[in-house]
Structures are given as C-alpha cells and as structure tokens.
Amino acid sequence: MAKKYYVIWKGAQTGIFDNWPQVQQLTAGRADAQYMGFPSQAEAQAAFTQTYTKALMKRSLTKGNSNTDKKSSVSSQKSRQVSNHADINIYSDGACSPNPGKSGTGIAVYQKEQLSELWYGLYHPNGTNNTAELNGLLEALKLGQLYINQGKQVQVLSDSKYSIDCITKWAAGWQKKGWKKADGQAIKNPELVQACYQLYLALKAKLIITHVKGHADIEGNELADRMAVYARMQQETGFVQYKEKIDIANILAMPSG
Numbered sequence: 001m002a003k004k005y006y007v008i009w010k011g012a013q014t015g016i017f018d019n020w021p022q023v024q025q026l027t028a029g030r031a032d033a034q035y036m037g038f039p040s041q042a043e044a045q046a047a048f049t050q051t052y053t054k055a056l057m058k059r060s061l062t063k064g065n066s067n068t069d070k071k072s073s074v075s076s077q078k079s080r081q082v083s084n085h086a087d088i089n090i091y092s093d094g095a096c097s098p099n100p101g102k103s104g105t106g107i108a109v110y111q112k113e114q115l116s117e118l119w120y121g122l123y124h125p126n127g128t129n130n131t132a133e134l135n136g137l138l139e140a141l142k143l144g145q146l147y148i149n150q151g152k153q154v155q156v157l158s159d160s161k162y163s164i165d166c167i168t169k170w171a172a173g174w175q176k177k178g179w180k181k182a183d184g185q186a187i188k189n190p191e192l193v194q195a196c197y198q199l200y201l202a203l204k205a206k207l208i209i210t211h212v213k214g215h216a217d218i219e220g221n222e223l224a225d226r227m228a229v230y231a232r233m234q235q236e237t238g239f240v241q242y243k244e245k246i247d248i249a250n251i252l253a254m255p256s257g
Helices: 020-027 041-048 052-064 070-082 129-148 161-176 190-206 219-234 248-252
Strands: 005-010 015-017 034-038 088-097 101-111 114-127 154-158 207-211 239-241
Touching: 005 020, 005 041, 005 052, 015 020, 015 041, 020 034, 034 041, 034 052, 088 129, 088 219, 101 129, 101 219, 114 129, 114 219, 129 154, 129 161, 129 190, 129 207, 129 219, 161 190, 161 207, 190 207, 219 248
Parallel strands: 088 154, 154 207
Antiparallel strands: 005 015, 005 034, 088 101, 101 114, 114 239
C-alpha cells in the first residue's frame, strides 16, 4: 500500500504526519478537528501552508473534474453515495467555541443530489457542542416532517454520534427510568433529547438517520458546518433560511468549526 501523509490543522497537535493511528489519537473526540490525507509529502506540505478550508475547496474542485484523477472520481462517487438514499437529504451540524461557549447550528437540504436550502441559527452564548448538535438534529427532524407529510422519504445525516445514539439507542431506556441513566443520574440536555425522541418516534417509519464522519470532505456536512459557524458569528438566535446567493465554493471558504 502506498504511503500516505496527513495534515492536522486543528487537533491535540498540528503538523504533517505519516502515521494514521497517531492522527486518530490526536483528533479523536474533538468536534473542531480539521485534518486531511494526501498521497505525497509534497502535497501535504503545500496544503499545510494553506488553511483547511482552502485545501478542502481545492480537493472539491479536483473531484468535480472526473477526467483529471481516477482516484478522486472514485472518492467523489463515494461521497455522493452518502446522500442519495432518499428523496430529501438533510445534513445537520453544530459548532461551539470554546466548549462550552458560543454555539450555533446549521443545516443543508438536498433534493437528491441537488442543494436546495441552507439554514442557520439557534445561537447561544453559553452552549456546548452537544446542545448545538441536538438542536441541529431537532431542526432537521422538523424539516423532515414537512417533506414526509408530502409523501417523500427523508434522510437526516449528522456527524454527531452522540445525538443519533441519544434518540435511536438510549432514549427508550432513559424514558422508562424517568429520563435517568442506569446509575440513577439525570441525563444531560433532557428537554432537547425528549423533543428529538418524540419527533423521531412519529417519523421513524419513513425516516433514515445516518451518521457521517465530520471534516471528511462530505459536501453537505461541510456546508452545514459553515452555517453553524455563521450562526455563531451572526449571533442569530432564531433559525432562519440563508438568503444570500448559494455559491458552494464561496460558502466552503467561510470559517469552519
């Protein structure tokens, strides 16, 4: 197998690495982690002189040209396969800096493979990564309900395994225990968890929930991330549709979380 090089822009340590287990260790559990793999040391060094966002944009443009690089084309096809399971695909994400700190939530809505809407908001001056992600999941379910009522199948995609597990694995048991964990302690973020779970139960027969890897060059996830950071920067406390021109390259150039 050809040797691969990795750039970490945000992690426990930044720099260029050639050991994937080390990269995993330095980025594990960090919602703000930014890293990317490259086939050569020279490409990694060139990318490290730029921001993560610029490197991501460059890779996205490369993948858009199916005649330039077979490997990029295959990787791009894999990314497309993440989002084509349903009529409507809704990516949600949350951003918080520091944690706890200023938080915001973003959503990107696709009709099949076509980006149709961006949403942002729910700014909180003392939020957390988890509350921002749960807010995103809740808003995605609310939007999903509208499309399901139109007879369409909906997929909600989130990079927060915590949020997904809350409603698909743990909530049923928590509810039986009076919204307490096995040790008798009250669960965290009970209002958000309960609201998500109630809506999930009403929709799950016609709903797909998918976990996607964050900061992994998945367009919908990256756009939702930019909207979450934008919400934080704009301090938008409502949840509103992005009304500026939807230029994917320009939006990807916005600050990331």
